[in-house]
Amino acid sequence: MAYASEIYFSLTPLLAVLVSPAAAILILLSSQKPNLRETWTVLAAVGKFALVISMVAPVLAGQYPAITLFDIAPGISLALKADPLGVSFALSASLLWILTSFYSIGYMRTLKEHSQTRYFASFAICLSATMGIAFAANLLTFLIFYEVLTIATYPLVIHKESAAAISAGRKYLAFLLTSGVALLLAVALTQMNAGTLEFSPGGFLSPSLGQATLLGIFILFLVGVGAKSGLMPFHSWLPSAMVAPSPVSALLHAVAVVKAGVFGFARVVGYVFGPGLTADIGAATLVGVLAGATIIIASLLAMAQDNLKRRLAYSTIGHLSYIILGTVLLAPAAWLGGLFHITTHAAMKITLFFCAGAIYAKTGRENISEMDGIGKQMPLTMAAFIVGALGLAGVPPVGGFLSKWFLAEGAVVSGHPVLLGVLLLSGILNAGYFFPVVVRAYFRPSKHFVRFDEASPAMLIPLLLTAAFAVLLGIYPDGIFRFYSLTAAAAFSVVARGAP
């Protein structure tokens, strides 16, 4: 079989995790020298990306770098393994971290933000936790990094230290710590029932545990990873968390944190239960209904938001459920579409958040109703915005089209035409909530925005690059970083083995 694999000992996954905490220490030590401090961030981002990309070729050849450190509890090791699913997630997160780093520097300095040291240090820890989540070889390792990510994001959510930020922080913790507790119980139950926690493509839980037990464990997992992935009804922390600075919303609330949630979904469905068992115990239907409802409701709610970032947040909630939907359909195409959407949505949504941040940094405006005619002042930013918006609506040639195409194919092949309808409707709704922004920006007259005045290059260039990346994913999905092959390898290793 083409996806037969073997593991080999390698320090690379560990280094990919450790490079940013090391940077975090250096960042804290150089708090008095902003330029040096930001150098560490950039170096760590580039280093991390280099480490991740060095693993792409071997992983595609079926050679998975892995390292088992020591027992974190008797019989359970702290172990990292870079498989195609993990590498594709780590790759998009680390690639976009580089761009976000430059963007952050531009954004934070333009706005003369306070506590920048804390900001950059927390950011580095978040990325480290994301790598740990991507490469975790078993559930306990996954849980550890998952909780670290929850905590490391908290200082970024409350960064503004305003009353709104603190209350958003409380909401964030209430949702995420509660879901973390559910995840902990799910992992503990898995350990007691199965005696192992090791991820394995196609799942390791046995049907002999009985439907009730399995469904109970699954629901706990659902709550556990559902909150981070914005699945309704656990989503409401995400729009509130938009009070965080834009680069945080961009990378964490569109790429790293929320994707860690859906990535967790993929791990649970594909590597703990297996798609077949998930369907047999009725969990797939449950998740399918929740995700389908989330897609539609989030899109409708997005339309009602005047604050641009909140509109983007609801859009994110909807799109995360695309991915969740992909993982519970028993078709390789659905998995492929879902997993590929992790990357394409990342590229598109980060572009949109970058645009929102650029507009805010330049003009101080956050509400769509105040952005009439802004296309005149910031034409490049708005062009990137259009690219991202088109992609999310599923218009070719932007990457979003491809993932949606595969998802649609998966929905049809697995015999769920209703879900095809959901996807199509969502495309229209996406257009519905992005179109007004574009119309206002270009076709409404404005007194304020009369001459060309873009955000600083540190912000402008990253957002143009991410827009280009989104298009590249649509035209040439295997691109330079082999995203398509990685996703395909992951999808087929899970579904080919897990299908009944």
Place this chain on the structure above:
Amino acid sequence: MSHLPVLIPVTLLLSAFLIPLAGSIKRDFAFAIALVGAALAFAFTLAGLFTVITQGEIRYHLGGWAPPIGIEYVLDALSGFMATVVTLIGLVVLIYSRRSVLHEVAPRVVPLYALAMLLLAGLVGIIVTGDLFNFFVFLEISSISAYALMAIGDDRAPVAAFRYLILGSIAGSFYVLGVGFLYFSTGSLNMADVAQRLPELYQSRAVAAAAIFIFIALGLKMALFPLHLWLPDVYTYAPSAVTALIAPIMTKVAAYALIRMLLTVFQPAYLRDLLPLTSVIGWLAACGILYGSIMAIAQSDLRRMLAYSSISQIGYIGIGIGLANPLGIIGALLHILNHAFMKACLFLVAGNIRWRTGQWEIRRFAGLGRTMPWTMAGFSVAALSMVGIPPAAGFFSKWYLLLGSIDAGNWFFVAVILASSLLTAVYFFRVLEQVYATHTNEESAPMKASDPPLSMLLPTLFLGAGLLILGLFNSAIVTYILNSVAQPLQRPGS
């Protein structure tokens, strides 16, 4: 024959006697002797623990008199582990204490150190002794020195200490009564000997009464809900260093004693299966977890909050004892260690805050994250560990307790353990918010960082860093030490 078991308490006892003599010459000698004594005791304990792991338990006959006539001291995996926890925390807190004590209660330095060493001697004595009556002697040594230590402090301290004295004396009398019943039932005071003779007497009412008396006594000393009433005031009004010494270890030693009674004296077959005292403890502990957490949320004073948090955390240990299965006891013992580190760290932080600001009102903590960055880093780690965020140590004791509860099919315990994580998060994040995200009104020049002097800061950070190391390497502790302790609880056929 190795003298290690007896050397540990004797070293501490000797230094307790030397301190008043040397202290009358020069006040600083008191601290020096205390430090040397504690360091030596820790070294002996470590050597003892190592010997136990490599060569098995050490039994020492005091004065060469063989038991059951003579008094026996036993260093096995359980007592070795526990003695290490006590002497290590004692040493770290003593290193910290010098400036803090001079700052808060300068005139009473010499008696304070003498009493502190006496307290430590009593506590390790309880741990290493293999004799039920000798246990009582050490219990009284530790209790009486604790009353005196607690009474040093501000105006309200003597009243709080007096209340504890009354309850503590009741506990002491109950214990003696219990031991009396055991003695006239079995004719022996040696723990191993009593254990051997008890199975024939399992139906005896006197033995049941003994068990109940002893358990009430130890429950009181452990501050097991609802016998916790003495604790909050005592922790709040004593000097910082004293609280930091007493809070992490004293209640834990009582918990250790409960485990010792369960494992060695009465045996699981009796206390778990015949007279299900352990499950009573478990259920009370579960209530205590919830009660302590909720009360902690309601406090506005940091030290009072920590005191209630202790009541709640002791509940975790109680749940482990209540489960009385291997995973439960592993969780309980690991939590004894972890919580000792966490509480010591938190009370040292409280001492640091007192050192700089003179008060403990949480709402006045705004901006401390900027002015005391290192202290607050220690606080953050300890707080996250209390909440149970991995890889901090607190997560792992909860992990074993959770597995143990699932194993026992006790879903109420599962729910309590998980819910209390969230309640703990509520009261700790309330402080963290205040410390990091609330501005002081002065927008003047950036305040200079003013962490306390290194002699206070380093012990705080040592404990904070220790929490991460204990968390990452908990598996070694479980595999090499605790597994063998928990072995007798394995139910036949499972």
